Amino acid sequence: MTERRAAILGRVSKILGHTTAADADAVTQRLNARPRGPQPQWPESVRERFLAKLAKVSGTCAEIDSHADIAHAVAGYLGAQNLPFRLAAAPHPLLDDVEWPAGWQVARRGAGGDDRVGLAVAFCGIAESGSLVLLSGPDSPTTLNFLPDDFLCLLPAGRIVPRLEDAWDLLRGERGALPRATNIISGPSRTADVEQTIQLGAHGPRRLHVLLLGDAPG
CATH class of the missing domain: 1.10.287 (Helix Hairpins)
Structure with missing residues (x-):
């Protein structure tokens, strides 16, 4: 101690x-x-629970089968939002082998004020709330989570845990010490401070789009 x-x-x-x-x-x-209190129960799988809860907090999702599908899924999202093929992507090992189409502008770094789209990799997802857990570090710049209007996040399906307590257990087991920042993100940024009317993007991304990768642990 x-x-x-x-x-x-x-x-x-x-x-x-x-x-x-x-x-x-x-x-x-x-x-x-680390005793746990009462645990919520549900009949569906953790994957199904995560997707249902993600939708309830205004997050969207594209399910992909392999790393080869990442660029295609990002292209589909950018096209649907009428956005240019330009993004800041985390220098994370899971994105190292992505073959971006010719002509795209993909910067492997943290986001700046001029970046409209950011792509990061989640440490894990939480089925209980449809949340993403992101850890700050060289391969996961925190600016990607908060500065761009459109936040895309790669999540291997095998990294979805049932509850918040399971996410902390996974973090302790794999990392030992906590990182400088642990961000738990549930849907796009929102506030109802003004006349109790929900406004998206007040303190961060207006849109959150998850790329759910396969069924095997990542």
Whole structure:
């Protein structure tokens, strides 16, 4: 345990009236156990649940069978939105072998203020809420999630977990330490601050489009 963590737990124990080391240890054991509360249940598969919840939060989805279909799916989206074939794409290994058509402008970097379309790769999806989990890092610039009006996100279907707690367990198991930022995104950015009227794109992308890749774990 780090000194800072020990100091925080010590203050918590003092507030709760704990006076012995055993009491402090009980607090630590409770935190490490990560007990779960009541868990929602549903009859459909995690994939079906994720897609249904994604639709409810105004997200869209294209289901693709292989990496070879990524460029085609992106082209379909850009064409449907009448957008130029220009995007900022994450320098993520899952996008390294994508063969973009000739004439496209694809920059492998974070997004800037002039980028209309961003493409990133999700760490995982959460079936319970239709959410995407994205981790900040060299291969996943956070600007891609928030600056472009149109946010496209590749999600391997095998990376869909049932519930939020499962996403944290997966992160701890695969990464150990948390990244600098973990973003949980549920649909396009929205607000109802003005006259309780929903406005999309107030604090981020106006549209969220998921490229759901295959059935096997990614």
